[in-house]
Amino acid sequence: MFELRRLRMLHELALRGTLAAVADALAYSPSTISQQLALLEREAGVALFEPDGRGVRLTAPGRLLAAHAERALELDETARIDLERLQPTSVPVRIAVMQTAAQAILAPALSLVAAADPDLRVEVAELPPEEGLFELSARRFDLVVAEQYPGSARAHRADLDREVIGLDPIRLAVAPDDAPTGLSDLRDRAWVMEPRGTAARGWAVDQCRAAGFEPDVRFEIADLTAQVSLIAAGHAVGLLPDLVWGDAAPRARLVDLPSAPTRELFTASRRSAARRPGIVQVRDALRRAFPG
Known part of the structure; x- marks a missing residue:
């Protein structure tokens, strides 16, 4: 019989790629991870790993067992949730939330839950959507608040359950005394955008290109409040979602964009955990706390 804890380590290795990353994620030492995986390999009776430079990679049997490990973890989670529904417990709900959602809807949602x-x-960590969704699959979190920009789509994974929270308008943001009428007026300006590889960056660059120019991205900043400061001071222009302002008055001049684009905010959970009472309750609270 395979021990579920060791199967979890194998699953993490398949996701993260290195023993050091697995050790960091599970709060063990790398030597403990290596020892436990060696015991798992002995239980399996076949080689699960092979040398890869200074690390290891999964063999074909290792990848097969890792796939079974994922299903075993899903069954374990389903069993625990079914028991929790019969006999409620105080199991925490761990949430990864992106910055604007943390600022604008987290507090009222937690008030509704309380x-x-x-x-x-409810335990909360602020993470970019891409990282949060990865860690959700790795079981570090139970629920993630993420975003999807118009014209692009995140991969729909069979193991994840998604629910829309709400739609957040996106507008051109410039200094209060600036007076452009649209994107094409800003081809020679300095821009502030999120880092490369994020959905927000890809969408913003596409909007500028559709307007006929390549943006001069002089500032790469993930923190949207820092972006607001640069824009309000006249050092840059940008494309910002309305949620960044929360209940406060905008510190920048906002210009509507053609077709009035919106980004979709959604929650994601593992499908095996979607019926867990605490997750259902937190998702409902986040949806109710969304402005409008």
């Missing part, structure tokens, strides 16, 4: 179930513990 009013409905004061004993439900």
Whole structure:
């Protein structure tokens, strides 16, 4: 019989690629991970790993067992949730939330949760959507708040369940005393955008290209409040979602874009955990806390 803890380590190795990354994610030492995986290999009776430079990679049997490990973890989670539905427990709900959602909807959502179930513990970490969705699959979190920009689509994974929270308008943001009428007026300006590889960056660059120019991205900043400061001071222009302002008045002049684009905010959970009472409750609260 395979030990579930060792199968979890194998699953993590298949996702993260190195023993050091697995050790960091699971809060073990690399030597402990290596020892436990060696025991798993002995239990399997076949070679699960082979040398790869200074590290290891999975063999064909290793990849096969890693796939079975993922299903075993899903069954374990489903069993625990079914028991929790019969006998409620105080298992925490761990959430990864992107910055603007953390600023604008997290506090009111937590207030709704506390009013409905004061004993439900919610643990929150702020992470970019791409990282949060990866860590959701790796079981570091139970729920993720992420985004999808118009004209692009994140991969729909069979193991993840998605629910829309709301739609967030995106507008051109410039200094309060600036007066452009549209994107094409800003071809010679300095731009502030999120880092390369993010959905927000890809979408913003595409909008500029559609307007006939390549943006001069002089500032790469993930923190949208820092972007606001640069824009308000006249050092850059940018494309910002309305949620960044929260309940406060905008510190920049906002210009509507053609077709009034919106980004979609959604929650994602593992499908095997979607029926867990705490997750259902937190998702409902996030949806109710969304402005409008």
